[in-house]
Amino acid sequence: MLSMKGLEQCIFCHLSRGDIILENDAFVAIYDRLPVSEGHLLIIPKFHVEHYFHLDAIYREQLWSLIDEAKCLLDTEFQPDGFNIGMNIGEVAGQSVMHLHVHLIPRYRGDMRDPKGGVRGVIPGKQNY
Known part of the structure; x- marks a missing residue:
């Protein structure tokens, strides 16, 4: 299901060729402008779609x-x-740009004190188990 809602404000619908690191027929990879770690990439569709389940x-x-x-x-x-x-899929899950993008975040030994639980850390207090 493709959505055309809000395209004029969608930062990913107006990427420059110079931003693209890798691509295939349907997707591009760019470096995140506010990286969590060195090499943090975003993989983004070349067409507007709100999220993965579409x-x-x-x-x-x-x-x-x-x-x-x-x-x-x-x-x-x-x-x-x-x-x-x-x-992030949906505002309650933290999606702030309503155009699908996947974060590929490289992790480095010692980049945080205790990485156990990984992505569970999106909810404070739920990372450690």
Whole structure:
């Protein structure tokens, strides 16, 4: 389901070619402008779609293919020790740009005191178990 709502304000609908690090037929990868860590990438569809659950199976396959390619690039360029992959779907989940984008965040040994729980940390107090 493609949405045209709010395209004039959508920052991802107006990327410049110079921002693109990797791409395939349907998606591009760019460095995040406010990175969580060195090498933090966003994987973004070339068409406007609000979130992951609006993609069909073919687009989902192309998305994960570019994520795999981006991971290989980050391994070569930055040698991270791990990764977090995440997306926010809906305002209550923290989505502030209503255009699908997947965060590929390289993680480095020692970048935080105790990384146990990883993405569970989106809810304070739920990371450690």
